[in-house]
Amino acid sequence: MGRWEEGARERLVLAAVDLFTEHGYDDTTVAQIAERAGVTRSTFFRYFSDKREVLAAGQETLSRLLTEGVAEAPAGATAMEAVAAGLVKMSTALGPVNRELGPKVRAVIAASAELQQRDAAKSLGLAAAITGSLVSRGVPEPTATVAGGLGVLAFGRGFTRWLEGDRATSEEFARLALEELEQLREASAGLQ
Template identity: 65%
Template sequence: MARWEPGARDRLVVAAVDLFTEQGYDETTVAQIAERAGVTKSTFFRHFPDKRELLVAGQEMLSRLLAEGIADAPEGASALDAVAAGLENASSAMGPANRDLGPRIKAAVAASSELQERDALKSVGMAVAMTDALVARGVPVVQAHLAAELGVLSFKQGYARWVEAGPADERGLAVHALGVLGELRAAAAALG
């Protein structure tokens, strides 16, 4: 096995997604994932505490990128403009591999209540990171919560649109996420 070959973490995620899709989450073992990825079981456990964590592997990085983008937004930016900056920053880290994995991850999550719970926690983590970053900018707490929730919805729907558009659409994730944010802004304004 290629114990020290670079990219083990990414290979483990891809192997897990493939196995979850092929045989189901509950039927997939850590040993099978490690074997498919070409690493040892101990290498698996150096990267992940258990198989549940595989599909939310990038959660911390995504939340950090969203918060950093919000923090770096121009002074005086509105809460939603700061969220837009966070979405752009986080989207910059998403490439073709993320788009390719999207439908397979969605299928694996849909087939497992345990993974659905982990996915819901991912959304909560993103919202908390954005809320905290907005509050640090001086946005009132209630507005920060609402803007963060709109940011999560924009990211998730934008990601779904980006995946659906496929490789023929060379625009990045940011275009789709910001498009959704614009639609949500218009919808909120129409509520009166």
């Protein structure tokens, strides 16, 4: 297959997740991933700096959509309403492929301390992005930090429910994430 053939990035992600599932993260090489995807090693490195990056494919897009949604919330929106707008916008990037790969990726991460640390860092980065977006809207930093953390928790909890449910649409994910955000908001209101 040619270096510039369409779909190489997606094939690399699918190949990597399958190989990580079959052989484990540590025992899978970039060469094996490239071979399974039908591309060269140099094509792999055109898309990813290393095999860890394959598991973060799409993270920048999710973060960008989330922060755009927060920024685009109506001017009078509360911090939580802005986070909800971000979760709805971000959900547009999630579809059946994410739902299919989600459990496999989670299992690969759960089996590796290195990947667990990286996943935790991604969550912190996502919370910081939400916080920064809220601060830019004029939300006080402590409030923005709490809302950002709740947004990340709502995303994770909603994503888990979405993976376990029977409807794979982005609208269903958005609905579940918003339910989780509301439950977390109510729970945090009870912290006195």
